[in-house]
Amino acid sequence: MDKGEIITSQIVDDARKAVEIAKDYAARSMGALFWRDVLECEVVKETNEWRVVFVASPSILAPYYRYEVFIDSKTGRVTRARRIGEWRRRESREGGEG
Amino acid sequence: MGSGGDERVERVERARAYLNQSLEYLENAFKASKDREPEKVGEFLWGSVATALKALVMAMKGMEVKNHGQLWEIARELARETGDLSIYEAFKEANFLHSNFYEFRLSLDDVKSSAERIVRLVEKLMNLTEEALKESEP
Numbered sequence: 001m002d003k004g005e006i007i008t009s010q011i012v013d014d015a016r017k018a019v020e021i022a023k024d025y026a027a028r029s030m031g032a033l034f035w036r037d038v039l040e041c042e043v044v045k046e047t048n049e050w051r052v053v054f055v056a057s058p059s060i061l062a063p064y065y066r067y068e069v070f071i072d073s074k075t076g077r078v079t080r081a082r083r084i085g086e087w088r089r090r091e092s093r094e095g096g097e098g
Numbered sequence: 099m100g101s102g103g104d105e106r107v108e109r110v111e112r113a114r115a116y117l118n119q120s121l122e123y124l125e126n127a128f129k130a131s132k133d134r135e136p137e138k139v140g141e142f143l144w145g146s147v148a149t150a151l152k153a154l155v156m157a158m159k160g161m162e163v164k165n166h167g168q169l170w171e172i173a174r175e176l177a178r179e180t181g182d183l184s185i186y187e188a189f190k191e192a193n194f195l196h197s198n199f200y201e202f203r204l205s206l207d208d209v210k211s212s213a214e215r216i217v218r219l220v221e222k223l224m225n226l227t228e229e230a231l232k233e234s235e236p
Contacts (some may be wrong), residue, residue, distance in 0.1 A: 033175070034159050050130075059179045060172060061160055061226070089106055089234070 010076035015041045017076075018050035022069040025078045032056035036064055036087075048073050055087045063087070099160045109160045110231055116153035116225060120146045127213070130191060136206040140195025141211075142178035147192040150223035151176075188212075188219035 011019050019038055026032035033056075040053040050071040057064045066084040071077070127142035151172055152163045163169055170189075176184035191212040198204045 034161070036159075056232050057159065060155065061179055061230075064159075 011069055012050055012076050018052055018071055019075045021071050021076055021078065022052040022054060025069055025081065026054065026056050026067060030081060030083070031058045032067060033058060036070060039066065043073065049079060101219065106234055109156060112232060113153045113157035113227060113231060116149045116156060117224060120149040120153060120220060120224065123149060124217065131206070131210065133183055136204055136209040137199045139206070139209045139213065140204065141199040143213060144192045144196035146220050147189060147216060150220045153227045154223050155229070158225045184215070185219060185222065188215045192216045
């Protein structure tokens with residue numbers, strides 16, 4: 001378990017809750033202090049997990065990165081998380097990612 | 099803020115506006131010093147630091163600093179990130195001068211003894227902001 005992680009058990013039945021969990025996890029366990037935006041939020045039917053892709057930054061001078069977090073929809077626990085890569089400002093939900 | 103090029107332009111414009119404001123406060127601080135008004139010197143120095151921090155956060159993150167508490171967090175975080183603890187120390191001094199505006203206890207010499215470190219902080223913040231703005235040019 002990551003340092004500072006709080007054991008919780010909650011059914012995640014909507015995207016807003018999934019994003020809240022991802023946001024909290026990003027700040028506490030991934031060091032992503034500057035939250036910017038959510039790029040994708042969807043349920044992965046095969047595993048019954050929420051997949052949240054968001055943009056955040058670990059510090060003032062660091063660039064923004066894309067992060068991906070998977071959340072068990074039955075327990076609300078983060079099962080996997082990773083930093084995908086640097087996010088360019090020209091990327092947007094409307095314009096796609098390049 | 100919007101996305102893509104519009105956002106970049108808006109971010110750069112806002113950051114530049116904060117930089118100009120910060121410089122103006124600095125000039126006002128020097129004028130107030132000549133007029134021997136320590137409380138005004140301190141308040142303008144504080145204003146210059148606060149707006150320079152706002153410029154940096156806007157340039158780097160495209161975000162507005164919303165309150166006084168955030169300024170403290172950003173100064174702490176920036177000192178930690180750069181390893182330059184003088185950033186936080188000078189920020190605290192500037193904040194102390196800000197409180198002097200209301201309590202009026204410090205002499206002009208007291209204020210001047212902090213001013214040099216605070217001006218250096220403003221310069222550092224402005225340089226970091228300029229670098230960030232250069233990198234964001236198309």
